[in-house]
Amino acid sequence: MKTHLRTDAVKVFQEDDDLLQLVMKSEGLKNKSQAWRRALKSYKDFHQANTELAALKQSIDAQQQLLSDLYFKVDLLAKEKGHD
Numbered sequence: 001m002k003t004h005l006r007t008d009a010v011k012v013f014q015e016d017d018d019l020l021q022l023v024m025k026s027e028g029l030k031n032k033s034q035a036w037r038r039a040l041k042s043y044k045d046f047h048q049a050n051t052e053l054a055a056l057k058q059s060i061d062a063q064q065q066l067l068s069d070l071y072f073k074v075d076l077l078a079k080e081k082g083h084d
Contacts, residue, residue, distance in 0.1 A: 012020070012032075023035040 020032045020035045029035050
């Protein structure tokens with residue numbers, strides 16, 4: 001069973017309430033606590049996806065550099081064979 005951590009005095013302003021109402025409507029939720037949890041989970045998932053995307057971009061850049069280096073070496077070998 002999950003342990004409930006109580007957070008008192010969370011201020012919800014009108015624009016926040018509008019967003020919670022939107023989450024409730026779009027997700028079919030019945031209360032703001034569920035909407036709040038869903039919004040936090042969505043934020044966490046979005047942040048994790050952005051982190052994974054950044055890592056993937058770095059990996060692709062590294063692979064492209066290796067491929068570029070390989071083509072350069074192949075080109076040098078081809079030129080050396082052409083002069084022999």
